[in-house]
Amino acid sequence: MTFQQPAAETLPRHPVIIGGAFEAQGGGEVLAHVYPGTATVTRELRMASPADVDRAVAAARAAFPAWRALAGDKRRDLMFKLAAVIEAQAQEMSPVLTAENGAIILAGGHMSSDAAQKFRYYGGWADKIEGRTVATWGGPAHDYVSYEPFGVVGAIVPWNGPLFAATMVLAPALAAGNCIVLKAPDLAPYSVMRLVELIHQAGFPPGVVNLVTGGAEVGAAMVSHPGVDKIEFIGSGATAKKILANAARTLKPVGLELGGKSAVLVFADADLQAAAKRGLSGAVSANGQGCVNGTRLLVERAIYEPYLQMLAAMAGHIKVGDPFAMDTIMGPVISETSLVRIAGMVERGVAAGGRLVTGGGRLGGDHGEGYFLPITVLADVDPGSEIARQEVFGPVLVVTPFDSEEEAVALANDSDYGLGAYVHTTNLARAHRVAGQMQAGQVQVNGAGEAMTPCVPFGGMKYSGHGRLGGVEGLREFQQVRNVWVNLQS
Ligand code: NAD
Numbered sequence: 001m002t003f004q005q006p007a008a009e010t011l012p013r014h015p016v017i018i019g020g021a022f023e024a025q026g027g028g029e030v031l032a033h034v035y036p037g038t039a040t041v042t043r044e045l046r047m048a049s050p051a052d053v054d055r056a057v058a059a060a061r062a063a064f065p066a067w068r069a070l071a072g073d074k075r076r077d078l079m080f081k082l083a084a085v086i087e088a089q090a091q092e093m094s095p096v097l098t099a100e101n102g103a104i105i106l107a108g109g110h111m112s113s114d115a116a117q118k119f120r121y122y123g124g125w126a127d128k129i130e131g132r133t134v135a136t137w138g139g140p141a142h143d144y145v146s147y148e149p150f151g152v153v154g155a156i157v158p159w160n161g162p163l164f165a166a167t168m169v170l171a172p173a174l175a176a177g178n179c180i181v182l183k184a185p186d187l188a189p190y191s192v193m194r195l196v197e198l199i200h201q202a203g204f205p206p207g208v209v210n211l212v213t214g215g216a217e218v219g220a221a222m223v224s225h226p227g228v229d230k231i232e233f234i235g236s237g238a239t240a241k242k243i244l245a246n247a248a249r250t251l252k253p254v255g256l257e258l259g260g261k262s263a264v265l266v267f268a269d270a271d272l273q274a275a276a277k278r279g280l281s282g283a284v285s286a287n288g289q290g291c292v293n294g295t296r297l298l299v300e301r302a303i304y305e306p307y308l309q310m311l312a313a314m315a316g317h318i319k320v321g322d323p324f325a326m327d328t329i330m331g332p333v334i335s336e337t338s339l340v341r342i343a344g345m346v347e348r349g350v351a352a353g354g355r356l357v358t359g360g361g362r363l364g365g366d367h368g369e370g371y372f373l374p375i376t377v378l379a380d381v382d383p384g385s386e387i388a389r390q391e392v393f394g395p396v397l398v399v400t401p402f403d404s405e406e407e408a409v410a411l412a413n414d415s416d417y418g419l420g421a422y423v424h425t426t427n428l429a430r431a432h433r434v435a436g437q438m439q440a441g442q443v444q445v446n447g448a449g450e451a452m453t454p455c456v457p458f459g460g461m462k463y464s465g466h467g468r469l470g471g472v473e474g475l476r477e478f479q480q481v482r483n484v485w486v487n488l489q490s
Contacts, residue, residue, distance in 0.1 A: 002366055003037050003322035006099030010092070012193040015045045015184070015213035016052055019059035020206025022197070026052045028214055031186050036102040036332040037323050037370045047186060048212035050221035056210040057227040060152040060179040063207030068149055068177040072127035075175065079123030082202035083116040089198060093163075093191065098323045100188035101159055102287060102331040102370070105324050114454075115167040115195070121454035122171035125475050129176065140488040147479040149177035150253075151229035154222040156243075158235045159187035159334060160289040160393075165234040165257075166192050168469045170199075170209065171454070173232070176478040181222055184213040187334060223247050223254075230478070233257070234291075236391075237463050255477055256465035257291070257458075259391040260419030263412035264294035265434060267405075268302040270424035271446070276310035278422065278448035279397070283375045284318060285449060287331045288395030291464075292420040292442065292452070296388060297399040298411050304401045308379050311397070312358040315375040321367065332371040333394050339371045342394035346376055349387035349398065354378035359396070383411055391417070405430065413439045418461030422447065441468070 016023040026048035032041045048056075067075075086093070094108025103111070131146040153173045157165035162185055170180060184192035196211040212218055216239075223231055223246040233243050234257040247254045264282060266275045282294035299307050323331035333339050339362060346360055359376025362368075373395055381388050381398040388398050402408040412421055421440035425431050435443040441460045444451050452458065457473035459465060467477050 002369060004324040005038055005040060006035050006042050006095065008043050010095050011043060011099060011190050012096065012197060014193060014197065015189065015211070016048050017196045017200070017211040018052070018056045018207075019062070019210065020200060026213065028052065028218065031189070031213075033100070033189065034335070035099055036334050037098075039336070039370050042099055045189065045213065047214040048218050050217065052212050053181065053218060053221040053225060056181045056212050057152060057225050059207040059210050060181050061227055063205060064151055064179045067179055067205060067208050072129055075126040075177070076123045078202060078204055079119045079126060079171070079174065082199060082204070083119040083123065085198050085202045086112055086116040086119070089194075093194060095324070096190045096194050097163060098331075100162065100190040101334055102323045104287070104328050104331050106326060106328065111163055115163055118167045118171040118454040122175035122475065125172070125472070126175040134483070136485070142486040142488055144484050146482045146484070147176070147476070148482050150478060150480055151178065152227060153178045153180050153478060154225070154228040154231045155180060155182045156219045156222065156231065156233045156235065157183070157185060157192065159185040160286055160291070162188050163191040163195060166195055168234070168257075168458075168474075169232045172469065172474040173478040174208070176475055178230075178478050179207065180209045181228065182209060182211050183219055183222060184211060186213065186215040189213045219243075220246055223252070224249060226250055228252065231255070232469075232477070240465070255467035255469075256460075257467070257469060258419075258460055258463065258465040259393070259417065260291050260293075260460065260464050261296050261389065261391055261415050261417040262292055262294045262420035262422065262440065263415070263438075264297045264422040265408050265412055265424065266297065266299045266303070266307060267408070267425040267427070267430065268300040269426050269430075271426060272303060272307060272310060274446065275424035276307060276314055278424070278446075280311055280314050280318070280375070281448040283315070283377070283395040283397045284330045287333060288373070289333060289393050292449075292458075294420060294422045294448070295392060295397055296415070297397055298402050298408050299399055300408070301401045301403050308357050308377065308399060311377050315358050315377065318375060320363065320372060320374060330375065330395060333373060334371065336371055338394065339373060342373060342392055342396065345387050345390070345392055346378065346396060349378050349381060349385060352385040352387070353380060353382055354385070354387065354398065355380045357399075383414060389415065405434065409434060409437045413437070416463040419464035420444065
């Protein structure tokens, strides 16, 4: 039995949308998009070119004065309408999400509802953008601060969760009064293409959100464009370095949401079943390709072996397979290149002394048509080894024992990254004490992904980036501050 194929007729058809015009092709390269579940081409798309980026920026700039001037309650209403349109289209969106990167169909409904909630949350901010007055020094004066949009925001998002990432940027940026040029990622373009269709269906004015589908060349054209006022980038650290160098030419501000190697600290006093289930989700969530997945497990020695056995037993019950099947919990990784890279890291991890508790290798049989890896748990991992320090971006957990709280904290912070941290304990004082020492942008105590809602700030420290998306901090990311001082003496 072979796995299901995506139905080409369900996939969106417009890789470029500029000034409200839906274009069947861009002026750039032809992309043969590959579905990773069966390694087959879904469709060929002619993507955008740098000249299309020029047109998209011009359309966004033309739309900006009216969008910025639109009263907050009108922006709010449009965003609420968009949330309703996204929810009404959730069933149609799910196969699009699966087709673009092999995300399990079971997660599709949640992805749409998360997107809708972001537009509701930030729609609620759009009519509450207020400044403040400042107590002045010196002679009589009136001083106030206002929060202004940047103008045109360029949004560059990755393939692993394009809808999630795009809405994380668009909702606060639009609420703040910015116009958008959004790049859909070439490896997984479809959900972002559909999102921009839905934005127009909801009645957003032409040019407020413009779409260019493409790869590095299109992204670089956005970054260097003098008509783009701010870049928000979600992706890898390696690309972020190129973007910062490119943005320096126009002194453009850049928000960075990058990768992670998030630590999971499991203390002996934790609810072990719950901590194992949540620990395993670090391998399974987003088919192991989530930026904030907890993939570096640190486990107190007293419970080390029982915890490993629990992880292995639970992994055995997870169905890995056809992403279109409703009972599948984990699908493929994005590409053959990615699969080979991950398998190589696991092999080197074993060679460096890691003990394979479960997994390893690639899956054969029907799975062999696509890019499937088993859930892999590697124990006794040297914290200095490659697999303990580099982002794997696949269904792989590395586990290392610790003997004291101090050692656990030191090991957790001994990383270039600082995106997430997870603390499992039933000791309240320890929970706060340890959380307060984590060098990570988001700490979850006895949680896995539950904190990832639109109302909380999300982002990284260290090599995981800077700036925050989500919450009021996410709104501030897309506002610049103006201070006005008025002399009251003459
Ligand atoms: P990537 O850096 O290869 O690509 C990200 C985006 O940048 C893509 O759209 C790509 O086309 C574009 N791009 C590539 N080169 C460019 C250039 N020179 N100029 C401008 N744009 C360019 O990352 P990826 O492989 O697509 O995504 C995986 C990475 O993203 C992982 O490291 C993951 O942890 C990270 N990520 C972070 C978050 C977060 O919120 N912190 C969320 C999801 C993914």
